[in-house]
Amino acid sequence: MFEPVLTKDIQIPESQEIDYYLSRGGYEAFQKVIKSMTPDEVIEEVKASNLRGRGGAGFPTGMKWNFVPKNTDKPHYMVNNADESEPGTFKDRLLLNGNPHLVLEGTMIGAFAIRANVAYIYIRGEFAREARIMEKAIAQAYEKGFLGKNILGTGYDLDVYVHRGAGAYICGEETGLLESLEGKRGWPRIKPPFPALEGLFRCPTIVNNVETLSCVPLIINRGADWFKSIGPERSPGPKLFCLSGQVKNPGVFELPMGTNLKEIIYEHGGGLLNGKGLKAVIPGGSSVPILRPEEIDVSMDFDSLAQIGSMLGSAGIIVMDEGTCLVDALLNIAHFYRHESCGQCTPCREGTYWAEQVLRKIEHGQASEKDIDMLEEMARHINFRTICPLGDAAAMPIMSFLKKFRDEFVQHVRAGACPLNSQL
C-alpha cells in the first residue's frame, strides 16, 4: 500500500512550524548529510534513486548535479524553481504552503551536494502568501542553527533566500529565471553554456523544481532503494498529480509514479462533472500533446507517455468533457503562449501571434480550410527554431489538437460558426 510522504502532513495547521517538522524527523537528513557524508556521496545516493526532475523535462537529478565542476574558485548556487506557471499545474504551491520545511531541507541538501553556500528559492510573484511562509521557515531554520556560518560545527556555511518573481511565465524556464534573479527581464539565454557551468552571476548553478528537491530528504532518510521501489524503476518515486478541468474532485493527488491515468481521473477524481462523457485529456500541463479517450489507459510516467507521443511534463492533467469546444480550448492555450512569449525570437513571437489570430478566426467561423493547413504549417515553423522551449510548448498543442481532432476544426469552418457556441 502506498502512503503519501510529500503531502502526508499538509492538512495539519502546525505543519508550517519547524518544531512540528522536527518532531517528525525533520532536518535529520540534512544533519546526516553535513555531518557524515561528502557532497559526492550525496550525489551518488540521489543518482542511485533514479530521481528524475519534476519540473517538466524529467532529467535525472543526480546526473545534473554531477555536471557542476568540482574544483572551481567561483561560488556555486542552488536555485529552487517555485515559479509554477504551466497551466494545469498547482502542486508546488501545495508543498510551499503545507510542507515548507521539507522544501527548504531539500534545497539545503541540494546546495550541500553541489558545494553551494548560497541558495535561492525563486517564487512566482503571485504566490505572496507562499513567499511569506517560506521566509518564515527560513528564519526558523536560522534560529535553530541549521543555516548560517559553520552550521552545527561542521564548517559548512549556507544561506538561503527567497526571491520573488513578478508575473512572467517565462521565468520558469531556468535561464529566464536566472536573468530574472539577476534583476533583468526574463529573457532566456542561449545554451550552451548550461547553467551547471555558467549560471547565476556566471557561476556554476543548478536549478531544480520544488517537488524534485522535496524528494531528496526522503531519499537520504529512507534510502535510494526505497525510492526506487515505488513505481517504474527507471522513473520512480512518489509523484504529485494535478487534476483540473471538468472532473468531480479536482486537486493534487500523491500517488506512485506510473499510476494509471484513467484511474486518476475516474477513481481519485471521481470521474467527470455532471456524469458527462470524456472528450480529451491533456496529461502534463497545457504544452504537452493531447490524448483521446481511448488513449488514457496509460501509466503516468516519463517513458510511458513519451511512448504514446505525449509527455508527463509537470503532471498537470486537464480533463475536458464532451461539451468542450476544442478549437476554443486550443485558442485559450494559444493566447496563453502568445501572451507569455518573451519576444526574443522571431518564430516564437510572430508564430504565437498569428496562431492566436487564425484560431480566433476558426472559432468564430471566419476561416477557410486553407487556414487550418496554414496553422499547422505555422506550428511546424516554430518548433525547434527558438532559443528556449517555449516555442515548442506553443507549437506542440497546435500540432496534436489538429492531428487528433481535425474534424472539429473543419466543422467550424464549414458551419461558419462554433457548433457548440463555446465561451471559454
Added chain:
Amino acid sequence: MAKQATETEKAVEFSEAGQKELQALLARYPDKRAALLMVLHLAQREFGWISQDVMKYIAEQLELPYGDVYDAVSFYTMFHTRPPGKYHLQVCHTLSCALRGAHQICQHIEEKLGIKEGEVTPDGKFSFVKVECLGSCGTAPVVQINEDYHENMTVEKLEQFLKTLK
C-alpha cells in the same frame, strides 16, 4: 500647475522600515541589481504603484541606470505603472479556470462594476484585469484580489465578497 509643483516637492522616499528592508534585501545578493525585483515589490507596497519618480528613486538606491529599472518594470505584469483600484481584481482566464466558468465571472465583474478589463472604477475602489494561470487550477475558477487568492469562485460568492469590501 500648483498641483504639479507639490508633486515634485514631495520627494519619493522609503519609510524607515522600508529603508531597513532595502538594506536587508541588498545583503541577499552579490550585486545590487539582483535585488531589483524584490525592491520593486517593496516599493509597490510602500507607494501603491511604480511611478516614474519611484523608478528614479530605485535607480539611485541600486546605482542603476533608470533604463534598467524601467526595462524590468515594463517586462513584468505585476508592477503597476498607474494607480490600481483599492481592490485589484485579477481573474484567471486560462484553460482550467475557463473550463469552470471564468468567462461568467469576468462578465459579471464588467456588468457589476461598469468597467472593462484594464480599467479602474471612477471612485478608485476597484480595478479589473484578466490574468494567466495563477497556479491554483484545482480550485478553479480563481480570482486574486490584491495578494489573496479566492478559490472555487462563483458569481454569487464573488458578489457576496465584494459587498464586504469597504
